[in-house]
Amino acid sequence: MSSVTRPALYSETIRERWRRPRFRGELAGATATAEDVNPLCGDRVRMQVTLQDGRVSAARFVGDSCAICTASADVLSELIEGRSRAEASALGAGDVLEILRADVRPTRMRCVTLPISVLAKALA
Amino acid sequence: MTLDAQTRRDFPILERIVNGRPLVYLDSAASSQKPRTVIEAMARYYETSHANVHRSIHTLGEEATELYEIARDRVQRFIGAAAREEIVFTRGTTDAISIVAEAVGRTLKPGDEILVTDMEHHSNLVPWQVAARDRGARIRSVPLVGEGTLDLAALDRLLTDRTRVFAFAHVSNVLGTINPVAELAARARRVGALSLVDGAQAIPHLLLDMSVLGCDFYAFSAHKMLGPTGLGVLYGRRALLEALEPARGGSEMIKEVWVDRATWNDLPWRFEPGTPPIAETVGLTAAVEYLEKLGMERVREHEQALAVQTVDLLSAIPGVRIYGPRRERGAVVAFSVDGWHPHDVAAALDAEGIAVRAGHHCAQPLMRWCGVVGTSRASFSVYNSSEEVALLAHAVASLGAAL
Numbered sequence: 001m002s003s004v005t006r007p008a009l010y011s012e013t014i015r016e017r018w019r020r021p022r023f024r025g026e027l028a029g030a031t032a033t034a035e036d037v038n039p040l041c042g043d044r045v046r047m048q049v050t051l052q053d054g055r056v057s058a059a060r061f062v063g064d065s066c067a068i069c070t071a072s073a074d075v076l077s078e079l080i081e082g083r084s085r086a087e088a089s090a091l092g093a094g095d096v097l098e099i100l101r102a103d104v105r106p107t108r109m110r111c112v113t114l115p116i117s118v119l120a121k122a123l124a
Numbered sequence: 125m126t127l128d129a130q131t132r133r134d135f136p137i138l139e140r141i142v143n144g145r146p147l148v149y150l151d152s153a154a155s156s157q158k159p160r161t162v163i164e165a166m167a168r169y170y171e172t173s174h175a176n177v178h179r180s181i182h183t184l185g186e187e188a189t190e191l192y193e194i195a196r197d198r199v200q201r202f203i204g205a206a207a208r209e210e211i212v213f214t215r216g217t218t219d220a221i222s223i224v225a226e227a228v229g230r231t232l233k234p235g236d237e238i239l240v241t242d243m244e245h246h247s248n249l250v251p252w253q254v255a256a257r258d259r260g261a262r263i264r265s266v267p268l269v270g271e272g273t274l275d276l277a278a279l280d281r282l283l284t285d286r287t288r289v290f291a292f293a294h295v296s297n298v299l300g301t302i303n304p305v306a307e308l309a310a311r312a313r314r315v316g317a318l319s320l321v322d323g324a325q326a327i328p329h330l331l332l333d334m335s336v337l338g339c340d341f342y343a344f345s346a347h348k349m350l351g352p353t354g355l356g357v358l359y360g361r362r363a364l365l366e367a368l369e370p371a372r373g374g375s376e377m378i379k380e381v382w383v384d385r386a387t388w389n390d391l392p393w394r395f396e397p398g399t400p401p402i403a404e405t406v407g408l409t410a411a412v413e414y415l416e417k418l419g420m421e422r423v424r425e426h427e428q429a430l431a432v433q434t435v436d437l438l439s440a441i442p443g444v445r446i447y448g449p450r451r452e453r454g455a456v457v458a459f460s461v462d463g464w465h466p467h468d469v470a471a472a473l474d475a476e477g478i479a480v481r482a483g484h485h486c487a488q489p490l491m492r493w494c495g496v497v498g499t500s501r502a503s504f505s506v507y508n509s510s511e512e513v514a515l516l517a518h519a520v521a522s523l524g525a526a527l
Binding site: 009010015018019040041042043044064065066067068108111 | 465466467468471472475482483484488491497498527
């Protein structure tokens, strides 16, 4: 029962991104922003990007969300910086999961995909 | 003997091993587990007596009809209703509330008001919003005070001659607050408003007597009271059900049909269109018999003790916050852990074989009042033990730096 013997709940990447997200915060001068909630749990994520000459020059997220969702938003923000609008829009759950190196259960997949669908709204 | 020692072996699912640990099921407020008698009664019905009810002139049809109507009598007695005509079978609590909201909704006029409370489950909010939407009626809500009880002083201001319906929960599915139904129903009646009580979280835990509560409508689900899913009950005072024009049509609810019109069947069938969940009513009969055998006072005492033990143990853990009244409460305890999202808490507890609920519990207005997106929630039934509460507290205390 002790926390010493318990295997980690999530992958090292998820835990690291939850504890110390690199892309969390407000983005001053964002040119595209969208926000949505996960109806399952009420989690809320806002994705903010700055588009320059059709490319994402900066991305940040803010949100009230679980470890998986926060890690997904953080990784997604990192992934899209420097990409064209089309490249960023084409990213899917598989791309994020590959970096999270996590076997996410079906009940939690919406935690991974919420930031992705919010980004799609922002870039639409 | 404690109640759990007596009941535990009656619930086959409690033998499950989850993630290498014996299952600790603390999510009965979402849906309770079923005793063997319920499971077997339903299987026996399908193996020996199944047919459609009411219109089958053959042996099986008669047996099925008899079992279906016996369930109604058992429920009537269980909740102290005055007549069997006052028991309408529905698909669940949400459905029962919707039946009233749809029927009353057609009579709403601009300026009419529906009064709800800030602690309602979405199922006792959205049907009223839908009903009010196109009729120019308005939704008002009773705020909460203190540890999460209704602001009864505000009620004088909110409950007026414009109020058509006062809809409120008997027991909050998050805070565990037990609302004074008799008082609230009486105050509604004084201004000429109907009272509808969402009893989903009360029926599994409290001894109910409709003649004492005095409300006009009372809704609950079978699956939270050791019975099967897909079945609920709408209790309604007979005179009111008589006066209510059914909003849903179908086979069982008619007396005579022409291509362009129909006359309605008698109560309670008037509100039961279509083939009902028959096996489920057989299961509900078994569930009611099981609870009656235990005695609802004993059930209440057992679950109240578990809830209070949970409040005491969890609130002693640094960084853990408890929601709702500390003492007088139903069989649910919602809590949050500093630095942890409720879903991550639930996932970590699941790794220990402990099932709790996490999220907004379909009560987002209440979550806003609590100032959180969601909470984790432990809830109890007749089969839960003091040892299980201790396991929960230990697991929460050792969450530590796992994330």
